[in-house]
Amino acid sequence: MNIKVETLPAYRIAYVRQVGPYGPANIQAMEKLKKWAKEKSLLNESAIILGIPQDNPETTPPEHCRYDACIVISKDVRVDDSICEGELSEEKYVIFKVKHTAEDIQKAWTEIFPALQHSGYQMDNKPILERYTGDMVNHHYCEICVPVKPL
Secondary structure, eight states: OEEEEEEEOOEEEEEEEEESSSSHHHHHHHHHHHHHHHHTTOOSTTOEEEEEEOSOTTTSOGGGOEEEEEEEEOTTOOOOTTSEEEEEOOEEEEEEEEESSHHHHHHHHHHHHHHHHTTTEEEOSSOOEEEEEHHHHHTTEEEEEEEEEEO
16 A cells, blocks of 8 residues: 655545535445546546545434535536536545555455554544546556644
8 A cells, every 4th residue: 555645736626515414425426426427528547536425324323324426627617407516625644546446445445454553644634535537547557645734
């Protein structure tokens, strides 16, 4: 697992929100987002796709868990009623690059928090991001971006 610290810039995003238990419905939200993005010619090598589980499933009832499937968009992209629009603020993250397989992602989740303790940072009280770029997707990788603040 590759680890680095990065400050992500503020992003304008278009997103599809799924409310309910995390799992297969998240994939459906992502597919709906990709369909919209493809129609707008936004799915290319430079596209940045984000999966944002907004709630901790250990403390939030499954039926209230929110998942946002997002794509970073420029100021000139017009957003219609079929999709939501929002902004992410600039934040510092510890980024874990992992193979995009169920077992590697599950393994990463068990290693992230011990690795954070040795990084000089602690988790900030903001959602964790899953980040995908065209190049990473083509090579079956994703990044788990954990929001942090100094110890």
